[in-house]
Amino acid sequence: MAETAPDTSFTNQDFKIIGTRPPRPDGVDKVTGRAKYGADAFAAGQLTALILRSPHAHAKILSIDTKRAEKLKGVKAVVTCEDLPDLTGGNRGMLDILENCMARGRALYDGHAVAAVAAIDAETAKKALKLIKVKYEVLPHVTDVDEAMKKKAPIIQPHIRTTGVDPKPKKASNVAARSQFGHGDIEAGFAAADVIVEESYKTEQTHQGYIEPHACLASVGPDGQGELWVTTQGHFVFRNTCAALLGMEVAKLKVTSSEIGGGFGGKTHVWMEPVALALSRKANRPVKLTMSREEVFRASGPTSSTSIDIKIGATRDGRICAASAELRYQGGAFPGIWGMLGAMTTWACYDLENCQSVAFDVLVNRPKSAAYRAPSAPMAAFAVESTIDLVAAKLGMDPVDFRILNAAKEGTRASYGPTYGPIGIGPTLEAVKNHPHMKAPLGPNQGRGMACGFWFNFGGQTCTDINVGVDGTVSLTVGTMDVGGSRASLSLIAAEELGIPYERVKCNVADTASLGHNDMTEGSRGTFSSGMATIFAARDVVKVLRNRAAAMWEIDVDDVAWEDGQAVAKGIAHSNLSPLSLADIARKSPTTGGPIAGHNETVADGAGVSFASHICDVEVDPETGATKVIRYTVVQDAGKAIHPDYVEGQFQGAAAQGIGWALNEEYIYGEDGRLQNPGFLDYRIPVCSDLPFIDTEILEIPNPGHPYGVRGVGETSIVPPLAAIGNAVSNAAGVRLNHVPMSPPRILKAINAAK
C-alpha cells in the first residue's frame, strides 16, 4: 500500500539542540591531515595520467599523431576523442560535455584537452606528452562578450541558432539564447518617472578558486565494472554522466566522493573524469589524474564575464516605477544558462509594477562556464545595486530608506514569475538600518556602502538512511557530500528527532552503490534537502522503535508514545512499565526483529528564497587607487540556523569571495586569446590580511516549505559584495567604478579623470 508523502510544512516546534554549536565530526581529521581528498587515493598498480591541452584559443585539429608516445617505455595508454566515441544518441548537451572533456576535431579555447596519456610515473607521462604531435590550423578567435555578439565575430559553434527569438534565425551566431522576464508596462512606467538613471557595467571573469584542484582515481576492468574516487559536489550525478559518456551501466560504476577542498559550483561538472576512466579502460590499470593549478584555471569552469545595461525610473516620492535591464553573459565555448539566471535574479529584491530583464547567453573562446556560488546573480546585482544608489542620490534619499521603500515583501510578484511567501529582504534592510556599523564614524579617504542580494535556493532528489547500532549509537547515511559542515548540521537534526545526544550520531556520506540517487550539493540544498530527508528517516526509525518497545512490553503499539527520546507506555493500565530509551530498545533488537533502520527518499520541494543585505567600509588611497576593506557586516535570512557556526561560516566565506571578485580577481586574456594569469600569483584571491573580520547577523524568517523553517544559506552572500564595495568606493573616493574588478589601476584612472 502506497504511503502518502510526509507533510513538509513548517511546524514551529521547540528545539532542544538545533541551534547549538558542537564541533564538526570531520574537524579533527581535517586539521591533522588525516582527511582524504581527491588526490589522496592510491591503488595497487596505478598509473599517472596527464592531459595535453591546446595552446590556441580557436583552431581546427588537422591531425594528432600519438605513435611515438605510445611506443615510449612505460606508457600504458594514450587516448584522444577516438577513444571517447559519441554515444549520446543526439543529446547535444551530453555531447557538449564530452567535447569539453576531449576536443573533437577543433580546439575551442586555450587549455582545451586534445589527448591524454597514462604512464607508470609522472616523468614518463610528461615525456610522452611531448611526443604527441598535433597539427593545428589556427582560426580567428573572440574572448570578449560584446565582441562575440558582433556580426563579423568568428563563429564558435556553427550549429547554434539563437533560441528564444521569433522567427528562428537561419544563420549561426555566438548568441545561444535570448531570454526575457518581467511584467507590467515598461514604457508607461518610464513615462511616469521623475528621474531616470541609465548606466552600463562590465564584470570580468572569475574563478571559484577552490584550493583543492580536480583529482580522481579511476579503475575500469575488462568486465565493464568500474570505480571512481573523485573530488566532486555530486558523485551520483558524476556516475550518471560518466556512465552515459563511456557506455557503462549505471549500477556497475561505483563513485565515491572524497573530502572536498572547496567546490563553490565548480565541482558540479565533469572536466576530466571521463578521460581518466577511458585511460583506465584502455590500459586495464587504475589511473590517477590530477589537474595542476594552471589546468584548473585554463580548463575547469570559471563564471561568466558580463556586460550589462540598467535603466531605472523613479517618482519623486521614492517609488521605482520602471526598471529594465539587458544582460550579456558569456558561457565559454558551449551554450549555458548563465545569462538567463542573471536575468531571473536581476530585479528579485524589489516590488516592481513594471520591470523587464532581457538576457543573451553568448559563446566565446574561453573555458566552459560553470556554476559559481549563486551563479550569475552577483554581476546582475552589481549593476542593479550600483544604479539603485545613483537613483537614491538623484532623489536626495538615503540609499537604505530608498531600498526599504521599494523592497519586495510577502505577496510581491517576483520579476521572474512566482509570488513570494514570507521573505527576508525587508527585515535584512531594517537590520542594516539599525546596525551600529551604519552609525560608526569614518576616517579620511574612507567611505561606506551597502547593497542587497537574492538567491533562489534549490531542493531536489534526496535519499537518506538511518541505522541504529546495538549500543544505541546512530549511523546517519546521506548522499549529499559535505562542503561546509552539513554532517554536523544533519547529525544535529537526527539527534533532535531521536532525542539522543549529538555525540551519539555519526553522519557518513555514502558512495553511489550504498544509497539511492542524490542530486548535487548545489543550490544551497545540502542541509535543506538532506535535513528534510533526515527528519523523515528519523521519524521512520521512531516508528520501528515504538514497535519494538511494544514487542518488549507485549502491548499494542498504539499504546506506545515516543517522548523525549524514549518509548513511553500510555495509559493507567501500563503505569508499571518504565520508559525504554533508544539504547534499551537497540540492545534488545537482535531478538525483537533484527536491525533497526529508517529511510526516506524524496524530491525536496519548497526551498525558500534567501535574501541578504551587506554593509561595507573601505579606505581608498587617492594616490595609488588601492582599496582596503576596513569593516564588513553581513545580514542574511537563514530561515532557521541549524548550526549557527556553519551558517556564519557560509556568510563569511561568500562575502570573502565577493570581496576578492570586486577588487582584484579577473581572467586576463592576451591578444592571442591565451590566458595570461593561470595561477594564484597573478589571479589574486584575497589573502587573510586582505580581509577584515567579517561580522554576521543571522535573521530567521521561517521557510514555510520545511518542517524546521530552513532556507539554504550557502550562496546568497556572494551576491551583494560587488555593489556594496562599489558603492563604498564611490563614497570614499568620489568616483564610481562601472567595471569589476575595481583594481588599483582602474580606480586611479577614474580618480585622475575626475580631477
Place this chain on the structure above:
Amino acid sequence: MRYEAPTSTKVAAALLAKEKGKAFVLAGGTDLLVRMKAGMVEPDLVVDIKRIPATQIIKKSDSGFKIGAAVSGASMGENKALKKAWPGVVEAANLIGSDQVQGRCTMAGNLCNASPAADSVPALVAAKAKAAVVGPKGRRTVAVEDVVTGPGRTSLKKGEIIESISLPKRVAKSGDAYLRFIPRTEMDIAVCSAGVNLTLDSKGLVKSARVALGAVAPTVVLVEDAADAIIGTKLDDESLAALSAACEAACSPINDKRGTVEFRTEVAGVLARRAAKIAYQRAGGK
C-alpha cells in the same frame, strides 16, 4: 640531473665552469625549484652553495656588513645590528614571498634571478651595495646595479657565483627605506617599487641620496635626477614633487597583467616620495 654541494666557492665555480649542459646555482631554491617543478627549466647540474661557510654568515666589520649568498631573509630580519643600520634593505628582503619562503629565500638569489620586480634589488642599489663574485679566474667586486643586464639576464660569466653582498659602512644621520605597490597586502610581486637611501648634514638637510626604482624598466633604475631633487632640502613639498617628477621621467615600464604604463609610472613617483619621507625620518630628520 646531477646535484653537487661543495664546501668551497672555488670548487663550486669550477663545477659550474666545467659543466657542458645547463647548470644552475641553488641557494634557497625559492625560484629555481619552482621553475623546475613547472617544467620551465631542466638542469643538467645543480650546484648547492649552502654548505659553503662564507655563504652562510652575516659579518659586521669596520667597512660595513657582508651578507652571505645563502643567508635567508628570515635570518636578516633577526639580525638586530643589520636591521638598525639598513632597515630599508632588510624590509625589502623581508617582503620576498611568504613566511615559509622567508626561511629559504636569499638576496643574492633575488638578484641573480634578474626579475625587474625583485624586491631587494632597488634597496640594495640605493644602499650602494656590492657583490663579491667568485669565478674560475678568481674574485672580483661588482656594483649591484651592474649585475642585472635585463629580465632574466646577468653580467655573470660562466662559472661565476655571487659569494656575498656587502653594504657600506653606515655614517651617522643616515636612513633608508623601501616601498612596493602590490594589489594585495602580501604574497604578491611588485607592480612598481622604490628604494631611497640618504644621509643628512648637521642642519638636517639631505647631504647625499640615492633613489632606485623597480619594475618600471627592464632593470632596476638608479635615478640620479631624483636624488638631486632632494639633496640640499628638508623634503619640502616642492622638492618631493620634483623627486616624483624625476622618477616618473625615468620610468619606461610595460603594460602587462600586473599593471599599466600610466599606473606604474605615476605610482613609482608616489612610492619614491613616501620612501624618501620614511628614510628622512629614520636618518633623524624632522
